[in-house]
Amino acid sequence: MEGSHGETGKALRGKAKQLYATDDPEILWVEYKNTATAGDGEKKEDFTGKGRLNNLITTIIFDLLKKRGIDSHLVKRVNATGQLVRKVNMFPLEIVLRNVAAGHFCSRLGVEEGLPLKEPVLEYFLKNDDLHDPFVNDDDLVALGVCTREDLAEIAPLARKINEALIEIFAKIDVKLVDFKIEMGRASDGTLLLADEITPDSCRLWDQRDHSGKVEHLDKDLFRRGLGSIIPAYEEIEERLAELAKSEGIEVAE
Numbered sequence: 001m002e003g004s005h006g007e008t009g010k011a012l013r014g015k016a017k018q019l020y021a022t023d024d025p026e027i028l029w030v031e032y033k034n035t036a037t038a039g040d041g042e043k044k045e046d047f048t049g050k051g052r053l054n055n056l057i058t059t060i061i062f063d064l065l066k067k068r069g070i071d072s073h074l075v076k077r078v079n080a081t082g083q084l085v086r087k088v089n090m091f092p093l094e095i096v097l098r099n100v101a102a103g104h105f106c107s108r109l110g111v112e113e114g115l116p117l118k119e120p121v122l123e124y125f126l127k128n129d130d131l132h133d134p135f136v137n138d139d140d141l142v143a144l145g146v147c148t149r150e151d152l153a154e155i156a157p158l159a160r161k162i163n164e165a166l167i168e169i170f171a172k173i174d175v176k177l178v179d180f181k182i183e184m185g186r187a188s189d190g191t192l193l194l195a196d197e198i199t200p201d202s203c204r205l206w207d208q209r210d211h212s213g214k215v216e217h218l219d220k221d222l223f224r225r226g227l228g229s230i231i232p233a234y235e236e237i238e239e240r241l242a243e244l245a246k247s248e249g250i251e252v253a254e
């Protein structure tokens with residue numbers, strides 16, 4: 001079904017996306033915005049084209065994951081900045097996977113950015129703006145009733161499987177997947193689904209094409225660290241992913 005989000009919608013506003021109801025209670029409309037934020041919204045800027053690029057990138061990545069047996073909430077991309085997705089009951093969790101030390105892992109543990117990790121690290125952050133999304137462990141989540149042991153026994157292996165698939169996908173386009181954040185929820189039939197987005201906003205992506213040993217960021221660290229515009233980097237990711245998807249027979253929007 002096609003959503004007419006403007007009329008039916010009670011909007012749920014996020015920093016980079018906006019969610020609207022449609023006339024189907026099982027389906028939501030996601031609108032990708034041009035806004036980039038960092039540091040809990042302290043730093044904020046609009047980048048023309050970001051919403052379009054992130055909509056394309058998430059769609060391609062979810063399609064590539066689907067081909068690898070990993071389902072998401074995505075129903076379909078409907079226009080430049082809009083997507084229809086299945087309504088899922090979200091866990092209020094930021095699920096972070098790390099393959100290389102960067103960002104908060106380095107500041108928390110005093111290790112140098114770029115240190116390869118002997119195995120992937122899975123971290124949970126509770127989504128709570130007032131507390132700035134605190135780091136939590138399995139016991140915290142179960143004790144607070146955020147999720148059950150059984151939920152975590154499904155969430156963790158799915159997160160690790162997504163990491164393996166994304167490492168392979170990004171390696172194919174000469175990009176190192178340093179770390180990323182995902183979110184999950186349960187559909188009305190109880191199925192655990194990957195939801196939200198996977199974009200250069202939510203991943204650290206280091207270019208492996210020749211930069212004479214210097215890290216070339218193809219992600220939101222360009223904005224977080226004031227290194228320049230994010231748009232050329234997001235375009236580069238979109239173009240490489242689109243080429244990969246086409247080579248796998250996936251239809252990609254122009």
Ligand code: TMP
Binds near residue numbers: 096104105179180
């Ligand atoms: P971190 O090193 O700042 O904890 O970030 C780890 C990864 O998670 C990185 O790829 C960026 C992503 N991330 C988000 O998508 N949203 C957030 O709010 C934060 C803090 C990180």
Ligand code: ASP
Binds near residue numbers: 015037038039042
């Ligand atoms: N969650 C942060 C914010 O919106 C962004 C980030 O660092 O990924 O401010």
